[in-house]
Structure formats: structure tokens, C-alpha cells
Amino acid sequence: MEPASGFTRQLIEQEVTLALFTFCSLNMLEGADLIAKTKAMADASRSDLVRECGYVTIKEDGTERLNFVTFYEALLKAKGVDLKPKKRMGRKLTHKTKVQSDGKVIVGSAYIEGMNLDPGTTFDIKVGRNSVVLTAAGAD
Numbered sequence: 001m002e003p004a005s006g007f008t009r010q011l012i013e014q015e016v017t018l019a020l021f022t023f024c025s026l027n028m029l030e031g032a033d034l035i036a037k038t039k040a041m042a043d044a045s046r047s048d049l050v051r052e053c054g055y056v057t058i059k060e061d062g063t064e065r066l067n068f069v070t071f072y073e074a075l076l077k078a079k080g081v082d083l084k085p086k087k088r089m090g091r092k093l094t095h096k097t098k099v100q101s102d103g104k105v106i107v108g109s110a111y112i113e114g115m116n117l118d119p120g121t122t123f124d125i126k127v128g129r130n131s132v133v134l135t136a137a138g139a140d
Contacts, residue, residue, distance in 0.1 A: 027054035028070075034078045107134070 029037055034053060041049050047066055050056070055071040056064050076083060099105055115136070122137040 028074065029053045030074055031078050034074055038075065105132075 037053055038049065041052060044052070046068070050066045050068055050071045051064075053071060055067040055074070057067060059065055073083060097105055097107065117136060123134045124137050126133040126135070
């Protein structure tokens with residue numbers, strides 16, 4: 001049999017690595033199985049627990065990498081804890097503004113909408129030493 005060229009050998013190594021990774025990721029316990037295994041191995045080390053539950057990736061050099069974060073995320077998900085942050089639309093409000101060159105101060109529409117104010121709403125203005133406070137007229 002003729003030795004494989006460098007390119008062919010590299011493809012074979014990539015396929016083997018991919019096969020090992022896929023093999024490991026297919027055996028990751030989830031849900032009730034993960035909780036049961038965790039309870040059954042209560043006295044085991046964390047590394048052994050992660051390994052036995054299948055959260056291991058084989059690196060290109062043949063050594064294993066324990067995927068602790070993925071394991072703990074799966075464990076929390078199995079216990080009903082949702083880690084996904086709630087989606088927010090748009091950018092965060094900065095609560096800052098600047099005086100324009102013509103002396104006007106602009107309050108963005110996001111603030112107005114957040115307070116459920118309608119066009120034409122009047123405001124009381126209180127000026128302090130270092131502050132200007134706008135309060136919707138009639139609001140106490």
C-alpha cells in the first residue's frame with residue numbers, strides 16, 4: 001500500500017478528529033439522565049463526573065478536554081433554569097443628552113415612549129445648581 005500524501009493524511013486526520021468529536025458530543029447526557037447520573041456519582045470528583053456524563057472533547061493531539069461549562073449549562077437546563085438572556089430590542093438608553101448649538105436640549109423618543117407621553121404633553125421645569133428636572137405637568 002502506498003503512503004498517503006500530506007494533503008490526504010491531513011484530510012484523514014481531520015475526519016478522525018471530527019469523528020471523535022462527534023462521538024463524544026453524541027454521548028452527552030441531558031435532562032433526567034444527566035440528573036440521575038449526577039446523583040448516582042455524588043461522591044465522585046467533578047472531573048470524573050463530567051467525563052462520565054460525556055462532556056469530553058478529544059483534541060487533535062489525542063488528549064481530552066473536559067467541557068465543564070457545557071456540562072453545568074446542561075445540568076441547569078435539566079433542572080429547569082433558563083440561562084438565555086431576555087432579548088431586548090434596540091440599543092440601551094444612555095440617560096445623557098447635550099445642549100445643541102441653538103440652545104435646545106433633545107430628549108429621545110425612546111424616553112418619551114417609555115413614559116407613555118403624547119405629543120403636546122406639558123412639563124414643569126425645575127432648575128437646580130447642577131440639574132434640570134422635567135416633570136410631566138399634573139404628575140406628583
